[in-house]
Amino acid sequence: MKDKKVHSAAAAIEGLRDGATVLVGGFGHAGIPDLLIEAVCDRHLRNLTIVTNNSGRGRTGIARLIESGCVGKIVCSFPIAKEGFVFKEWYDAGRIGVEVVPQGTLAERIRCAGAGLGGFLTPTGVGTEIAEGKQTLTVGGREYLLELPLRGDFALIRADAVDPRGNLTYRKAARNFNAVMACAADVVVVQANREVALGALEPEVIITPGLYVDRYFVAAAEPALRVAAGGR
């Protein structure tokens, strides 16, 4: 069995180069592969295209990546948000490019790349400025936009449990883009909360089969996640 385990975030992102397209999981602060992002910052990479939903909270996560000068362009659905300011500063200064994509279209473009499809037709964005430059097709009397797949050179994934095959589970709403992106990049690297023995994961709870995963590392124990009243 191939050994996919590495012992640091830096080792996990080995081979990532300037100019690469990188899919980064997470929504808000749930499911952000924060240590992998920090490792990218530390490499001082340049001109990356980052595909992710949000532009970062405060100076953390994607915001830190932007502030480190690593990002040439961000492809996301929600660039301007009250919890972040770094993207806006860099955008206003002309130091970063952006492509704003409706969230469902963003997820489906990535899914499409992971599914070996050449594109899909969506009703989302018909008649809006998102449709500019895109082909419109009418199927069954309804108008759709042709949207194309979006694949990464790398995907940075945050999982809950990982086993030695690279099988993954996700915790609650931290699944978000992670499970989609894990299928859609040439090199898929995972920051897992914990590692379990082979066979310890019930097959039915595995969301991402290990065949998609190239490398994983287990984050050092973090402060215990608090569980809300009413949560599981």
Next chain:
Amino acid sequence: MALKGYSNEDIARRVAAELQEDWVVNVGIGMPLTVMPFVPVERDVIFHSENGIIGMGPELADPAQGDQDLLSAGKRPVTLIPGGSFVHHADSFALARSGRLDAALLGAYQVAENGDLANWKLPGAKLGSIGGAMDIAAGAKRVFVMMTHVTTKGQPKIVRKVTYPLTARRCVTRIFTDLAVISVTAKGLVVEDIAPGLTLADLQNVTEAQLTPGGRLATAA
């Protein structure tokens, strides 16, 4: 002219009253999140959050008690109801586009008399944040808009034609403002309810699109 109408709580209560047993309802950020506490506990409404939560419970009063992996679309800690589940983002929007949402609650900058919605970008701005609004507006069976009736400068937000960048065409079902409840119909905008003390003429004064009285207002007229 400053008109005093429904409070935000009144609006939330009014929208909550529209949500029926067994409906799946998407809630976005901001005002829509205020609706959830007003749905009677005995009524089983399933709230969907775009980030893959089916069966989202209310936001927590004390965010410090929250779970970092269980957030609303507004990135605030929420709960999961018994029998709730999680899906990934592509599936979350697959269900939104494919008509599984009985209703979606959205905010808006403008709504046109034909139901066109503008809620993601200011006119002339280089950039706006779409989030899930375009997909959800295009896919939900009903779109309920919650907004103030006029802008902070007193300009009508219910217009003949949207002048702000479009989110989705002909998608809005009903508009809930601080002054009225208005349905978008094939025959135009129908006023279902109006804030106490206001006349239809008062309302028309702050509404660009033509209004028609409906419900008890039609009977009164």
